[in-house]
Amino acid sequence: GRTVHQIQSGQVIVDLCSVVKELVENSLDAQATSIEVRFKNNGLDTIEVQDNGVGISSENYETIALKHYTSKLSNYDDLSSLQTFGFRGEALSSLGALSKFHVITARADEAPKGTRLDFEASGKLKGTQVIASQKGTTVAVEDLFMNLPVRRRELEKNIKREYGKVLGILQAYACISTQARISVSNMMAKGKKATVFATKSRQSTRENIANVFGAKALPGLITMDLNFEMQPTKTYSQLSEPENKQVRVLGHVSRPTFGEGRHAPDRQMFFVNTRPCGLPQVAKVFNEVYKSYNISQSPFVFANILLDTNAYDVNVSPDKRTILLHEQSTLLDALRGSLTELFENQDQ
Numbered sequence: 001g002r003t004v005h006q007i008q009s010g011q012v013i014v015d016l017c018s019v020v021k022e023l024v025e026n027s028l029d030a031q032a033t034s035i036e037v038r039f040k041n042n043g044l045d046t047i048e049v050q051d052n053g054v055g056i057s058s059e060n061y062e063t064i065a066l067k068h069y070t071s072k073l074s075n076y077d078d079l080s081s082l083q084t085f086g087f088r089g090e091a092l093s094s095l096g097a098l099s100k101f102h103v104i105t106a107r108a109d110e111a112p113k114g115t116r117l118d119f120e121a122s123g124k125l126k127g128t129q130v131i132a133s134q135k136g137t138t139v140a141v142e143d144l145f146m147n148l149p150v151r152r153r154e155l156e157k158n159i160k161r162e163y164g165k166v167l168g169i170l171q172a173y174a175c176i177s178t179q180a181r182i183s184v185s186n187m188m189a190k191g192k193k194a195t196v197f198a199t200k201s202r203q204s205t206r207e208n209i210a211n212v213f214g215a216k217a218l219p220g221l222i223t224m225d226l227n228f229e230m231q232p233t234k235t236y237s238q239l240s241e242p243e244n245k246q247v248r249v250l251g252h253v254s255r256p257t258f259g260e261g262r263h264a265p266d267r268q269m270f271f272v273n274t275r276p277c278g279l280p281q282v283a284k285v286f287n288e289v290y291k292s293y294n295i296s297q298s299p300f301v302f303a304n305i306l307l308d309t310n311a312y313d314v315n316v317s318p319d320k321r322t323i324l325l326h327e328q329s330t331l332l333d334a335l336r337g338s339l340t341e342l343f344e345n346q347d348q
C-alpha cells in the first residue's frame with residue numbers, strides 16, 4: 001500500500017485557477033489518460049474534474065483531505081526531484097475548508113463499483129457510500145469560498161476574468177499533455193452544456209494545439225527545437241551546480257513572415273520540463289525577437305524549456321507556478337540568439 005506523509009507548506013487554494021490546477025495535476029499524477037473538466041456557471045456553482053487514473057486506495061480515504069498529508073512522497077528527498085505535480089498534501093484539505101466537496105473513486109479492481117467520500121470542513125472523513133463508478137476519480141467542488149463571504153463576492157464580481165484565466169491554464173495543460181486527453185465544458189444557468197475544447201489522448205502537441213485553438217492556428221506556426229548550452233557568468237553554489245548545462249526549447253511559434261493578421265491567436269504558453277508556468281522574462285525575449293520583424297501582433301508561443309532540475313527552483317511559491325531560473329540572463333541571451341537564428345533560416 002501507499003504511505004501517507006506529513007509535510008509543511010503554505011496555502012495553495014487562493015482562487016478558481018488554483019482549484020482547477022490542483023485537481024488537474026492530481027489527475028495527471030494518477031496517470032490518467034482522460035481528464036474531463038466540467039464547470040457549471042463558469043465554476044461559480046460547481047467545478048468537477050473526472051479522470052480515469054489509478055483511483056484512491058481505501059486505506060487512504062481517512063487521510064486524503066487532512067492537512068499536509070500526501071501519498072506521493074516516499075521520502076523527503078523526493079521534494080526536490082518533482083516527479084509528480086503534487087507533494088504538499090494541501091489541495092483537498094483546503095477544498096474541504098473552502099467549499100462543499102466530495103470525491104468518487106474506484107481502483108481498477110473495484111470498478112464498476114466505486115466509493116463516494118464526503119468530508120467535514122476539517123477534512124475528516126464524514127462518510128462513505130458505495131456507488132457505481134468507472135475506474136478513476138472525480139472530485140466535485142461546489143460553492144467555492146461559500147464560508148468566506150468577502151472572497152466569494154470577489155469571485156462573483158470577477159468571474160468572467162477568473163474563468164478566462166482558468167481557460168488559459170487548461171489550454172496549456174491540454175496542449176502539453178500528449179498522453180492524456182483533456183476536455184473542458186461549461187454549463188450556464190439557463191443554457192445547455194457547451195464543450196469549450198477537447199483534445200485526444202496520445203497525439204502530438206501540434207494536434208493538441210489544433211484541437212484547442214482550431215486547425216487554422218497551424219499553418220502560421222514553425223516547429224521549434226532549439227538547443228544551446230547555458231554558460232554561467234557567476235558561479236553556482238556547489239549544491240545547485242547543474243550537471244547538465246544543455247538546454248532544449250521544444251515547441252511551436254508564429255512564423256514572423258507569415259503575414260500580419262493571419263496568425264494563430266497571440267496566446268503564449270510556457271513550460272519548464274513540461275510543467276506549465278509563467279515566465280515573463282522568457283516571453284519578453286520571444287516578443288522582442290518577433291518585433292524586429294516589424295509585426296505589431298505578438299506571436300503565438302508554445303515553448304517547453306527542458307533543462308537540468310538543478311538549474312531552477314519551483315519551491316518559491318505555494319502554487320508552484322513561479323519558477324526561479326538560476327542563470328536567467330545567460331539563458332535568455334542564449335535563447336535570443338538561437339531564436340533569431342531559427343527565424344533567419346526560415347527566411348531563406
Ligand code: ADP
Nearest residue numbers: 026030064070071086087088089090091092137
Ligand atoms: P498532493 O497532491 O500534494 O498529495 P492533494 O491534497 O492534492 O495532495 O491530494 C491528497 C491525496 O489524495 C493525494 O496524495 C492522492 O493520494 C489522493 N488524490 C487526490 N486526487 C486524486 C486523483 N485524481 N486520483 C488519485 N488520487 C488522488
Ligand code: MG
Nearest residue numbers: 022026086091
Ligand atoms: Mg495535489
